[in-house]
Amino acid sequence: MALTGVEIFKLLPKTNCKKCGQPTCLAFAMKLAQRQASIDQCPDVSEEAKQKLGEASAPPIRPITLGTGARAVKIGEETVLFRHEKKFVNPCAISVKISDNLSQADAGKVIAGIMESEIDRVGQKLRVDAAFLSNDSGDASKLAALASLVASKAPELPVIISTTSPDAAEAALKPFAGKNAVLYGANKDNLEAMAQKAKDAKAALAIAASSLDEAAELTEKAKAIVPDLIMDSGARKAGEMLRDNTYVRRAAIKKGFKPLGYPVINFVGRGDSMLETVVAVLSVTKYASIIVLDHLEKWQSLALFSLRQNIYTDPQVPMQVQQNIYKVGDPGPKAPFLITTNFSLTYFIVSGEVENSKVPCRLAVLDSEGLSVLTAWAAGKFTASKIAQFIKESGIEAEIENKELIIPGYVAILSGAIEDKLEGWKITVGPREANGLPAFLKSRA
Amino acid sequence: MSFAPPKETWSGKTFEITIGNGAKAVKIGGENVFSFHGFEGNYPNRPVIAYEVQDIPPDDWPQMVKDVYAGVSADPVTWAKHCVEKLGAKAIALRLAGTHPDKGDISADQAAETVKKVSSAVDVPLIILGSNHAEKDSVVLVKAAEAAKGTNALLGKAQEANYKTIVAAALANDLKLIAMSELDINLSKQLNILITQMGFDKERLVTDPMSSALSYGLEYTYSVMERIKLAALAQNDAVLQGPMLADVGMYVWKVKETQALEADLPQWGNLKDRGVAWEAVTTTSLLVAGTNLAIMRHPDAVAAVEKFIAEMEG
Numbered sequence A: 001m002a003l004t005g006v007e008i009f010k011l012l013p014k015t016n017c018k019k020c021g022q023p024t025c026l027a028f029a030m031k032l033a034q035r036q037a038s039i040d041q042c043p044d045v046s047e048e049a050k051q052k053l054g055e056a057s058a059p060p061i062r063p064i065t066l067g068t069g070a071r072a073v074k075i076g077e078e079t080v081l082f083r084h085e086k087k088f089v090n091p092c093a094i095s096v097k098i099s100d101n102l103s104q105a106d107a108g109k110v111i112a113g114i115m116e117s118e119i120d121r122v123g124q125k126l127r128v129d130a131a132f133l134s135n136d137s138g139d140a141s142k143l144a145a146l147a148s149l150v151a152s153k154a155p156e157l158p159v160i161i162s163t164t165s166p167d168a169a170e171a172a173l174k175p176f177a178g179k180n181a182v183l184y185g186a187n188k189d190n191l192e193a194m195a196q197k198a199k200d201a202k203a204a205l206a207i208a209a210s211s212l213d214e215a216a217e218l219t220e221k222a223k224a225i226v227p228d229l230i231m232d233s234g235a236r237k238a239g240e241m242l243r244d245n246t247y248v249r250r251a252a253i254k255k256g257f258k259p260l261g262y263p264v265i266n267f268v269g270r271g272d273s274m275l276e277t278v279v280a281v282l283s284v285t286k287y288a289s290i291i292v293l294d295h296l297e298k299w300q301s302l303a304l305f306s307l308r309q310n311i312y313t314d315p316q317v318p319m320q321v322q323q324n325i326y327k328v329g330d331p332g333p334k335a336p337f338l339i340t341t342n343f344s345l346t347y348f349i350v351s352g353e354v355e356n357s358k359v360p361c362r363l364a365v366l367d368s369e370g371l372s373v374l375t376a377w378a379a380g381k382f383t384a385s386k387i388a389q390f391i392k393e394s395g396i397e398a399e400i401e402n403k404e405l406i407i408p409g410y411v412a413i414l415s416g417a418i419e420d421k422l423e424g425w426k427i428t429v430g431p432r433e434a435n436g437l438p439a440f441l442k443s444r445a
Numbered sequence B: 001m002s003f004a005p006p007k008e009t010w011s012g013k014t015f016e017i018t019i020g021n022g023a024k025a026v027k028i029g030g031e032n033v034f035s036f037h038g039f040e041g042n043y044p045n046r047p048v049i050a051y052e053v054q055d056i057p058p059d060d061w062p063q064m065v066k067d068v069y070a071g072v073s074a075d076p077v078t079w080a081k082h083c084v085e086k087l088g089a090k091a092i093a094l095r096l097a098g099t100h101p102d103k104g105d106i107s108a109d110q111a112a113e114t115v116k117k118v119s120s121a122v123d124v125p126l127i128i129l130g131s132n133h134a135e136k137d138s139v140v141l142v143k144a145a146e147a148a149k150g151t152n153a154l155l156g157k158a159q160e161a162n163y164k165t166i167v168a169a170a171l172a173n174d175l176k177l178i179a180m181s182e183l184d185i186n187l188s189k190q191l192n193i194l195i196t197q198m199g200f201d202k203e204r205l206v207t208d209p210m211s212s213a214l215s216y217g218l219e220y221t222y223s224v225m226e227r228i229k230l231a232a233l234a235q236n237d238a239v240l241q242g243p244m245l246a247d248v249g250m251y252v253w254k255v256k257e258t259q260a261l262e263a264d265l266p267q268w269g270n271l272k273d274r275g276v277a278w279e280a281v282t283t284t285s286l287l288v289a290g291t292n293l294a295i296m297r298h299p300d301a302v303a304a305v306e307k308f309i310a311e312m313e314g
């Protein structure tokens, strides 16, 4: 829980020596409270005060990184309950279960599926983030064999090792030493041994509790051995997950309750992959940091990646694409030339429809601060002069033969003004809705 | 260690609205907590899913949804009965799509005829929707409302451009009313105020903050809904205490993800499941955000959402 300026002031030396650059200790305390200064700037502060301040300024939900290198993902560190208050910080990691009962060939297929899951969406690369290696067999050697298979086939892939046996954990973690793996399965009976194994492999430890009470108890015990903790409250039904995830998020953020200030893992596996998908919706929207799926269907990944992307965008800053003239297909000098705004949704829909038309085109995307066509027009970010300036400066005139620009139907009103400002150009008003584009473009071809 | 769950109870609550008459009438709203938060407060009514039925054949729906209704969709009465009797629909949303000037321009009188036939053919509550052409709706919905007098149906949608006649029609025929504005909590509030100033009881009003499909602006609808629910509960803002509607199917079944063939986009997986998932995921996330009543098209998507609701309760 963040401290107030006055609370911080009480912890300072109160000498007003100015060495921190502030006129008084109180002024410095106020800066600290607003996070505009760092405690290290006061040379005389006591160790005890430092520690108290450090604890208070730590994020309410501990950040944890899974994996290393290009596929590493960070989870936790959330600060709010509702996305309209402030951007949700670290998108939940999606993981897929691989049972150690599977044959090497079948396990290999799941690993390959995970590695091929990457989809490019609105400029972001989305993919299954981790593999969840499950010791369903109860046999330590089978889990170890699966672990080495994953390590050899997908050395970059973050893993979560699931077992309740410390010995099985040790063997399975070996290929991932120093690679920020997660060990899942610490319970009240094996806690210390599991924590030690996680520590030895420099892995995070995931608690498998049967209630929030127990989760809080176990994290308090485990944190002395491993600081990076993740929690499963034992909730399995969607309604229970909503309840527990909500309590955890509130307790950590609103009450500063440290024992639950860790990322949450949810298990949504269901025999029916469609039901599994909708249950995962609950986890994506309501506060899970790791989601474990049983299935790995392409349509399922696409839907869940898209949802995660929607929920984790910044509500203040619409997703944007870069101002540029994009080519769709392989447009020649006579290909149609269109313009739109840089709101990613607008770009996404329009470029999709241009693609559908199978007519190669050039698509100019004007920086309109991420606003849709009408919103940008209403806000003065998609005006005749901005459009004319962009076209002139883009150098496109040298590249094309027909100086004709197709504008969105909703801003037909701009056509005269653009013609006035862009000498020698013809402005054509396109359809209002992008789904009219294929017919429109084909009829001109 | 004993952990005291940080429960949140609110002073405000949403209005409970009944739609329809008799044994199959449905109740929505009435909660003093966020959706599915029965663990900390009063959440008396599970969300209701209505099946969408149109007055004209669904020619512009994707093939996979058209196929589901092949053989019944040529006639709205047969179609509605199929949804109720075969699919177990708890409510029917009858969209008078054919009244749109570009889609046949069916007259208001003819539309009213359709409303009459459908409402006497099914015993579940009816939601009566125009074609979303503001001008035409203000004529069509007046006649439709007369035809639905006494059914306690839900009429919509009243928008800023046409609310006056539609509100008057709902008032005169004792119907419930949907007020829709475009993805802005202040616009919703303003429209609801205008409507109540006409003497329409706010306890009979359903708010539609406008839906959007997964990946096509869903986050806007999601957050506007959360904000409206928060205003209703935490700020006890009576104007925003109506239950919320999500008209999902019409947004979902026109996006590329519900149409593109797997042959063209193999990394997107099979179209059948993808389309169903798109509608089910969109609806589910909006239920979590605060929707009390959703309108959907594909029975498999409805089934998935109903299973989700059951898991949330049990």
Ligand code: B12
Residues within 6 Å of the ligand: A318, A338, A339, A340, A341, A343, A345, A346, A349, A350, A370, A371, A372, A373, A374, A375, A376, A377, A378, A379, A406, A407, A408, A409, A410, A430, A431, A432, A433, A434, A435, A437, B182, B183, B184, B217, B220
């Ligand atoms: C979401 C939204 C917002 C969001 C912004 C979202 C964003 N990133 O742009 C917020 C809440 C911030 C917002 C703010 C405002 N908004 Co606003 N907003 C909307 C809303 C509901 C949806 C816009 C949207 O996302 N559309 C989806 C995208 C994909 O549509 P699009 O860009 O137009 O693209 C389509 C077509 O134009 C076409 N197309 C696009 N490019 C091209 C190119 C070619 C060549 C062709 C042929 C076709 C084509 O294809 C696309 C799909 O069919 C609309 C209402 C509505 N239903 O449209 C109002 C709307 C656009 N907003 C409006 C207004 C007035 C504003 C504000 C000025 C004030 C206000 N009412 O809040 C502010 C201005 C913001 C600012 N910064 O100053 C008005 C505009 C009225 C007008 N005609 O001038 C609208 C129409 C609402 C209304 N009826 O009042 N808004």
Ligand code: SF4
Residues within 6 Å of the ligand: A012, A013, A014, A015, A016, A017, A018, A019, A020, A021, A022, A023, A024, A025, A028, A041, A042, A043, A044, A045
């Ligand atoms: S350096 Fe420390 S002791 Fe000196 S004024 Fe700043 S806060 Fe106070």
